[in-house]
Amino acid sequence: MKIQEGGTERLRALFTCGAHRVTQLTLRAGEGLPEHRSPHHLFLCVWSGELEWIVGDERVRLSRGECTSLAPGRPHAVSAIENSTALLVLFADGSDVDKS
Numbered sequence: 001m002k003i004q005e006g007g008t009e010r011l012r013a014l015f016t017c018g019a020h021r022v023t024q025l026t027l028r029a030g031e032g033l034p035e036h037r038s039p040h041h042l043f044l045c046v047w048s049g050e051l052e053w054i055v056g057d058e059r060v061r062l063s064r065g066e067c068t069s070l071a072p073g074r075p076h077a078v079s080a081i082e083n084s085t086a087l088l089v090l091f092a093d094g095s096d097v098d099k100s
Contacts, residue, residue: 010025010026010027010031010033011023011024011025011088012024012026018092019040019090019091019092020089020090020091020092021040021089021090021091022087022088022089023087023088023089023090024085024086024087024088025044025078025084025085025086025087025088026084026085027049027051027078027079027080027083027084028080028083029049029080029081029082029083029084030079030080031079031080032052032077032078032079032080033077033078033079034077035054035075035076035077036075036076036077037073037074037075037076038070038072038073038076038090039072039073040072040090040091040092041069041070041071041072041090041091041092041093042069042070042088042089042090042091043067043068043069043087043088043089043091044062044067044068044069044070044078044086044087044088044089045065045066045067045086045087046062046063046064046065046066046067046084046085046086047064047084047085047086047087048064048083048084048085049063049064049080049081049082049083049084049085050062050063050064050080050081050082050084051078051079051080051081051084051086052078052079052080052081053068053076053078054076054077054078054079055070055074055075055076056074056075061081062086072093
């Protein structure tokens, strides 16, 4: 296991363990992450502010304390309606997790 304190201004890695990552996402109002895909399951929980979560044609507003998840490989994007911070957890399907 490795704890990290580096990263970009928007994405700050907090913790990694193999393919699993816990990241802090910080966006100013109007900023966002363009559509992309992840090979991992993901879980997003808003700590502060309000985000727009976009998956295909679906757009969902997420406020403080609201969470969502997504299966691997699905295209998605996120944009900040107001200054926001969220917890982003990426995790593998368990096939490479130490079972001991």
